[in-house]
Amino acid sequence: MNALAATNRNFRHASRLLGLDSKIEKSLLIPFREIKVECTIPKDDGSLVSYVGFRVQHDNARGPMKGGIRYHPEVDPDEVNALAQLMTWKTAVVDIPYGGAKGGIGCNPKDLSKSELERLTRVFTQKIHDLIGIHTDVPAPDMGTNAQTMAWILDEYSKFHGHSPAIVTGKPIDLGGSLGREAATGRGVVYATEALLAEHGKSIKDLTFAIQGFGNVGSWVARLIHEKGGKVIAVSDITGAVKNPSGIDIKELLKYKERTGSLKDFNGGDAMDAHELLVHECDVLIPCALGGVLNRENAAEVKAKYIIEAANHPTDPDADEILCKKGVLILPDIYANAGGVTVSYFEWVQNIQGFMWDEEKVNRELKRYMTRGFQNVKNMCKSHDCNLRMGAFTLGVNRVARSTVLRGWEA
Numbered sequence: 001m002n003a004l005a006a007t008n009r010n011f012r013h014a015s016r017l018l019g020l021d022s023k024i025e026k027s028l029l030i031p032f033r034e035i036k037v038e039c040t041i042p043k044d045d046g047s048l049v050s051y052v053g054f055r056v057q058h059d060n061a062r063g064p065m066k067g068g069i070r071y072h073p074e075v076d077p078d079e080v081n082a083l084a085q086l087m088t089w090k091t092a093v094v095d096i097p098y099g100g101a102k103g104g105i106g107c108n109p110k111d112l113s114k115s116e117l118e119r120l121t122r123v124f125t126q127k128i129h130d131l132i133g134i135h136t137d138v139p140a141p142d143m144g145t146n147a148q149t150m151a152w153i154l155d156e157y158s159k160f161h162g163h164s165p166a167i168v169t170g171k172p173i174d175l176g177g178s179l180g181r182e183a184a185t186g187r188g189v190v191y192a193t194e195a196l197l198a199e200h201g202k203s204i205k206d207l208t209f210a211i212q213g214f215g216n217v218g219s220w221v222a223r224l225i226h227e228k229g230g231k232v233i234a235v236s237d238i239t240g241a242v243k244n245p246s247g248i249d250i251k252e253l254l255k256y257k258e259r260t261g262s263l264k265d266f267n268g269g270d271a272m273d274a275h276e277l278l279v280h281e282c283d284v285l286i287p288c289a290l291g292g293v294l295n296r297e298n299a300a301e302v303k304a305k306y307i308i309e310a311a312n313h314p315t316d317p318d319a320d321e322i323l324c325k326k327g328v329l330i331l332p333d334i335y336a337n338a339g340g341v342t343v344s345y346f347e348w349v350q351n352i353q354g355f356m357w358d359e360e361k362v363n364r365e366l367k368r369y370m371t372r373g374f375q376n377v378k379n380m381c382k383s384h385d386c387n388l389r390m391g392a393f394t395l396g397v398n399r400v401a402r403s404t405v406l407r408g409w410e411a
Ligand SMILES: NC(=O)C1=CN([C@@H]2O[C@H](COP(=O)(O)OP(=O)(O)OC[C@H]3O[C@@H](n4cnc5c(N)ncnc54)[C@H](O)[C@@H]3O)[C@@H](O)[C@H]2O)C=CC1
Pocket: 141, 142, 143, 144, 145, 185, 212, 213, 214, 215, 216, 217, 218, 236, 237, 238, 239, 274, 288, 289, 290, 291, 310, 311, 312, 337, 338, 340, 341
């Protein structure tokens, strides 16, 4: 099942639990605007190359639309649509005054030089600048993009609209980025994990972890779990995977990755098959890379007791069903990885107020939002007698539905 069909299915399930009528259901499901642009740039050798870029603006009932921009060869319109919809529910789950959007360009950033990436980002920004805005749609990083990408968008957008730091979040600190944003998604995942484990009388230091993906999110999750005394026994990324039953020294792995750009041949553990990581013996599995990685092919083999969805949509509905039957507890993406967009919100607030917070305040507020979000999800689980995914979906969908009705948009 593709990401959009899966997301729509989860939405419809939540809508049934909430008893929404078909008019409001339709108005919540259909995206506000879908943008597709052709981005042609000169390569460094002078030849021309074209890429297709997307921005889906899903819903703005609760505030400006918000969500990352992904550079990845498999970016497609349905997936961007699904990810934009997930952003709408996610911002509502943590109760920040935003709607949802997502963007992407179908390219492999590893195949482009830095100057080609800059040209591509600037052309994409030129094509969408009049459809985004500080109070309309505020992009941020996602897979394959980073603070530098945001700096180029900020600069290009500012040529048309004047200096506009609040047009993107996740930008460099020197351009108005927030302290703590780079680590925020991973830190939020760790706060979410602690909230779930505490309910079961457990803590990170007693458990073993397998982490798929070692980019922005995965490397921060690994680092923070390691710092809290958790045993990270397997890590993978696109270059390979490493396991060590006694626990991987994550500080060393970070240094190794920085030096070599790869996890391959790291001598603090044994190489393993990257696919095997998802079914590796561990207490907690944290997917931090692509969508759909847990599916009917591998779900029955998963050994973890807890899955924390740091990636967006890592578990397809078939796997969801199989894992739930096995008694695996899944903390869903629209809550678990909401720390990134929460600190993006803090960054936007700081830009608008022209006042910078210290990192301690950012992290303290992040913890407060994540802890409150968990309690609110749990309350919905109780009210609707449902699992954590549906607890999060009903929470998010209900908040957006309420704003939609109040605005008189449901007809
Ligand atoms: N960056 C952010 O603030 C947020 C990111 N997310 C989600 O978290 C996930 C990761 O995003 P980032 O860390 O920002 O991206 P990134 O581009 O920094 O890192 C992605 C990582 O996934 C790895 N990877 C790619 N294909 C893989 C494969 N087949 N097997 C194993 N590893 C593979 C890459 O090697 C890299 O380590 C995505 O699903 C993204 O949508 C969710 C919320 C916020």
